[in-house]
Amino acid sequence: MDLSIIIVNYNVKEFLQNLLHSIEKASLKISKEIIVIDNASDDGSVELIREKFSSIKLIQNKINLGFGRANNQGLVIAQGKYILFINPDCIVSENTLDNMISFFEDHPECGLAGCKILNSDGSLQLACRRGFPGPWTSFTKVTGLSNLFPKSKIFARYNLTYMDEDQTYEVDAVSGSFMIIRKEVYEKVGGFDEQFFMYGEDLDLCYRVQKAGYKVFYVHTTQVIHYKGESTKRSNIDETKMFYNAMHVFVKKHLSSFLVVKLILRTAIGFRKLFAFLGKRKLAFLTASADFIFFNFSLFVAEKFYKSVTNWVGFDVNAYVVIYTVPALLHILVSLFSGVYKKDVVAVLRNFGSIIISFLILTSATFFFKQYAFSRAVVLIAFIVFFVITTLYRVALKLFFKVGLIMDGAMNRRTLIIGTDGEAVNIAEKIKMQNSYVHSFIGLIGNTHSDTGKEINGFKVVGSVNNIKNVYTDKKINEVIFTTREFTYAEMMSIVSSSKSNNIDFKIVGSDMNFVVGKSSVTMLDDIPLVELSYNIASPSVRILKVMFDYILAVSVLFSIYPFIYFLSKLSGKQTEFRKFILAVPSVLSGKKSFVGLKEFHQYGNTDIGKTGLTGLWYIDDGNFSDSEKLDIYYAKNQNVWLDLEILGKTLNKMWNKTN
Numbered sequence: 286m287d288l289s290i291i292i293v294n295y296n297v298k299e300f301l302q303n304l305l306h307s308i309e310k311a312s313l314k315i316s317k318e319i320i321v322i323d324n325a326s327d328d329g330s331v332e333l334i335r336e337k338f339s340s341i342k343l344i345q346n347k348i349n350l351g352f353g354r355a356n357n358q359g360l361v362i363a364q365g366k367y368i369l370f371i372n373p374d375c376i377v378s379e380n381t382l383d384n385m386i387s388f389f390e391d392h393p394e395c396g397l398a399g400c401k402i403l404n405s406d407g408s409l410q411l412a413c414r415r416g417f418p419g420p421w422t423s424f425t426k427v428t429g430l431s432n433l434f435p436k437s438k439i440f441a442r443y444n445l446t447y448m449d450e451d452q453t454y455e456v457d458a459v460s461g462s463f464m465i466i467r468k469e470v471y472e473k474v475g476g477f478d479e480q481f482f483m484y485g486e487d488l489d490l491c492y493r494v495q496k497a498g499y500k501v502f503y504v505h506t507t508q509v510i511h512y513k514g515e516s517t518k519r520s521n522i523d524e525t526k527m528f529y530n531a532m533h534v535f536v537k538k539h540l541s542s543f544l545v546v547k548l549i550l551r552t553a554i555g556f557r558k559l560f561a562f563l564g565k566r567k568l569a570f571l572t573a574s575a576d577f578i579f580f581n582f583s584l585f586v587a588e589k590f591y592k593s594v595t596n597w598v599g600f601d602v603n604a605y606v607v608i609y610t611v612p613a614l615l616h617i618l619v620s621l622f623s624g625v626y627k628k629d630v631v632a633v634l635r636n637f638g639s640i641i642i643s644f645l646i647l648t649s650a651t652f653f654f655k656q657y658a659f660s661r662a663v664v665l666i667a668f669i670v671f672f673v674i675t676t677l678y679r680v681a682l683k684l685f686f687k688v689g690l691i692m693d694g695a696m697n698r699r700t701l702i703i704g705t706d707g708e709a710v711n712i713a714e715k716i717k718m719q720n721s722y723v724h725s726f727i728g729l730i731g732n733t734h735s736d737t738g739k740e741i742n743g744f745k746v747v748g749s750v751n752n753i754k755n756v757y758t759d760k761k762i763n764e765v766i767f768t769t770r771e772f773t774y775a776e777m778m779s780i781v782s783s784s785k786s787n788n789i790d791f792k793i794v795g796s797d798m799n800f801v802v803g804k805s806s807v808t809m810l811d812d813i814p815l816v817e818l819s820y821n822i823a824s825p826s827v828r829i830l831k832v833m834f835d836y837i838l839a840v841s842v843l844f845s846i847y848p849f850i851y852f853l854s855k856l857s858g859k860q861t862e863f864r865k866f867i868l869a870v871p872s873v874l875s876g877k878k879s880f881v882g883l884k885e886f887h888q889y890g891n892t893d894i895g896k897t898g899l900t901g902l903w904y905i906d907d908g909n910f911s912d913s914e915k916l917d918i919y920y921a922k923n924q925n926v927w928l929d930l931e932i933l934g935k936t937l938n939k940m941w942n943k944t945n
Contacts, residue, residue: 286366287316298333302333320362367385378508398465400503402462403511413460582674700766703765704730705730714742728744766792835879836873839880842870847870866940877896
């Protein structure tokens with residue numbers, strides 16, 4: 286037998302199905318066996334294998350044994366001349382297995398090898414070729430010097446980023462997500478060291494292979510895609526801690542004389558966890574820091590202003606340290622417990638509430654700390670200034686920088702489907718009909734230039750694989766979906782590899798066309814029933830805010846520009862879309878309509894999902910790929926004041942462009 290393929294699976298059923306499908310296409314010229322070790326998945330992975338891949342040798346564990354220990358279970362029964370370890374969230378090209386076996390046949394000195402591994406955006410996955418973590422290499426990795434100087438032989442020795450990814454050469458180690466070993470080498474050095482639960486076991490195996498007199502190679506002539514970390518996402522594993530603990534075990538085992546390395550790695554675990562925590566909450570951290578600065582600035586302004594209009598002498602200089610630290614920190618603490626600093630949220634109303642609470646606490650505290658009871662008027666002025674500043678910068682973040690808004694994310698999903706056959710059109714139709722997602726563009730990519738411009742079942746062919754980079758730019762594409770019938774995996778790899786600088790999320794349709802896998806999610810193409818959906822707009826608090834927003838804005842318009850538009854329309858006899866919009870404002874004041882709302886009234890079950898609107902997603906959408914009911918449902922699910930303001934802004938911009 287040529288090849289034994291060992292796959293350790295944990296709760297990535299859809300990815301596993303795509304991998305197995307790609308392996309079948311890549312193994313037509315070789316004899317093989319596939320061994321899947323399932324580490325106690327509960328997502329239906331085992332049932333999938335039994336139903337659709339009955340020829341696979343399945344080992345079902347009752348608990349998650351980890352990567353190395355599970356692979357060793359497969360090694361015990363492997364019969365192939367070569368043994369491939371591959372992660373379930375990979376896709377192989379049609380030539381991958383043939384090329385790798387040919388490389389081994391041509392290089393008898395090679396005991397273990399890996400190939401070029403791509404991320405889902407086409408960039409090189411750095412772990413596919415590495416150096417061992419010696420003292421200096423560990424130091425440059427932990428301190429970030431390797432990232433600062435990626436082309437330096439001195440600083441970039443861990444990920445070898447100074448070396449050409451399109452050349453084949455000997456390396457210290459390759460990634461365990463795709464590595465092939467000769468069976469005779471395995472029999473000499475043994476399997477994975479089970480001290481490593483996850484990470485590091487591939488480094489350790491590569492090290493032992495070289496100690497046994499064999500070489501380890503990075504082979505660039507074929508490539509795979511690896512959707513890194515999918516199994517980890519579905520577990521409660523601390524990935525950062527696990528990685529650095531594995532590095533520590535490796536150093537202790539092979540480089541135990543280097544005590545400085547042990548100290549570096551232990552320190553790294555703490556710092557990396559801190560940086561990971563701050564990285565996930567960077568918006569909250571930045572807004573809290575800004576609030577601290579603006580609070581003290583407001584106190585400073587209030588002091589100077591009050592001194593200029595009264596005989597007050599100002600704060601006691603000796604109390605400056607307390608005055609410019611304690612009140613600001615108190616407000617940050619109140620805001621934290623009030624939910625102002627949530628991850629990926631810019632809170633405006635909660636910030637207003639926390640300011641009121643902080644003001645009451647500080648003014649009350651002066652009764653107990655008489656030495657700091659300088660002037661409540663100054664405190665009041667400071668809080669008014671602080672409220673204005675923090676409200677304005679939060680609104681600016683939402684409206685101008687799109688922080689915390691949804692339309693530049695979920696609403697601006699611009700998708701290409703590679704293919705023009707029945708499968709591609711079927712996928713396009715399924716995506717169009719989904720209620721969970723709204724795509725602002727869906728187009729097809731043909732095999733040749735002659736397909737460009739054709740329309741197939743309402744979907745336009747906007748380019749070919751030969752000019753796809755131009756299509757990315759012209760159509761502002763951020764998502765590409767491959768079908769697996771019209772294009773080979775090798776062609777997919779080529780497109781992905783050539784597009785690494787375009788920031789595209791590449792996804793692959795499952796072989797039975799009911800799901801799409803990508804770097805951040807598995808998208809099911811068969812939606813759940815509408816009655817199971819929840820709607821923001823049905824919330825009483827959201828309804829109250831929306832009514833207040835409508836009435837305040839309607840009154841403002843009626844007493845400002847409405848009279849001018851009314852008389853201008855009467856005198857000219859012309860009605861532009863903007864004029865019609867303004868003249869319809871009384872219907873908002875009467876409660877019949879909302880400024881932003883649905884195109885048509887809908888009710889699902891006992892849920893009333895809102896009023897019709899003067900504008901809405903249905904107005905700003907181009908109407909080619911999203912029907913109005915779907916947009917109305919999406920709006921009802923996600924409605925908030927900021928979404929309404931964003932839609933109003935896009936509406937006015939569209940009306941202005943039409944007028945001009």
